[in-house]
Amino acid sequence: MNSKGNILIVATKNKGKVREFEHAFAPLGLTVKSMYDYPHLPDVVEDGATFAENAFKKSKAVGDALGIPVLADDSGLCVDALDGRPGVYSARFAGEDATDGENNLKLLSELERLKQGEDTDQPLLSTARFVCTLSLYDPVSKQELTAEGAVEGWITSEPSGAGGFGYDPLFYLSEHEKTMAELTLEEKQQISHRGTALRLLTAKLEKKLAAEGGLSQE
Numbered sequence: 054m055n056s057k058g059n060i061l062i063v064a065t066k067n068k069g070k071v072r073e074f075e076h077a078f079a080p081l082g083l084t085v086k087s088m089y090d091y092p093h094l095p096d097v098v099e100d101g102a103t104f105a106e107n108a109f110k111k112s113k114a115v116g117d118a119l120g121i122p123v124l125a126d127d128s129g130l131c132v133d134a135l136d137g138r139p140g141v142y143s144a145r146f147a148g149e150d151a152t153d154g155e156n157n158l159k160l161l162s163e164l165e166r167l168k169q170g171e172d173t174d175q176p177l178l179s180t181a182r183f184v185c186t187l188s189l190y191d192p193v194s195k196q197e198l199t200a201e202g203a204v205e206g207w208i209t210s211e212p213s214g215a216g217g218f219g220y221d222p223l224f225y226l227s228e229h230e231k232t233m234a235e236l237t238l239e240e241k242q243q244i245s246h247r248g249t250a251l252r253l254l255t256a257k258l259e260k261k262l263a264a265e266g267g268l269s270q271e
């Protein structure tokens with residue numbers, strides 16, 4: 054390992070997540086590695102019923118394969134008018150290997166179908182929340198730390214913004230009068246499901262390391 058710093062392996066192939074983790078961990082001097090740096094590792098089947106189950110499947114599979122601690126993120130969008138869908142199926146809402154654009158179109162078409170016959174020009178189609186569960190798994194101690202974050206918003210029929218990824222252009226934050234895709238990386242981190250989960254996980258990790266005497270005093 055080089056002397057310039059430590060690495061943190063994140064069991065993800067999502068480049069949008071990678072960007073957000075890099076932004077979050079750079080101040081700690083951690084270089085983020087993703088599954089693009091370990092192309093020989095097999096894909097993990099995300100067939101859990103919850104975000105927590107899927108996050109653990111990813112961190113455990115990659116942690117066991119590499120023999121060092123690994124972070125994983127399972128996240129998604131839960132839309133109230135769709136009874137919480139697409140939820141854990143968010144990445145494949147429009148089918149296996151669906152693009153973000155295809156998933157966004159599928160979301161709008163489902164919501165617009167529900168609204169048919171309603172006499173309204175209101176662009177806000179339903180309340181919704183983004184949820185993120187993080188799992189940090191250590192294959193040596195076999196211990197897992199988890200944290201979850203969520204953010205409330207609205208699905209808008211008028212996509213806007215070029216930042217972020219996934220459903221961000223359709224996720225409207227009424228307090229900010231912007232979609233998630235119109236926020237800077239910094240702003241998104243402050244309010245997002247992932248940012249909240251990351252802050253919780255970091256706090257849990259610090260507490261655990263301090264209790265074990267593993268975190269040196271400044």
Ligand SMILES: O=c1nc[nH]c2c1ncn2[C@H]1C[C@H](O)[C@@H](COP(=O)(O)OP(=O)(O)OP(=O)(O)O)O1
Pocket residue numbers: 064065066067070099126127128129130143144145156183217218219220221233245247
């Ligand atoms: O901040 C977000 N802003 C917009 N959309 C988001 C966000 N966070 C999750 N999402 C959406 C993208 C994807 O449709 C699904 C995650 O699915 P999820 O399986 O956790 O991730 P993924 O398959 O893209 O990458 P990977 O499993 O390799 O980490 O929810």
Ligand SMILES: [Mg+2]
Pocket residue numbers: 099144
């Ligand atoms: Mg996935």
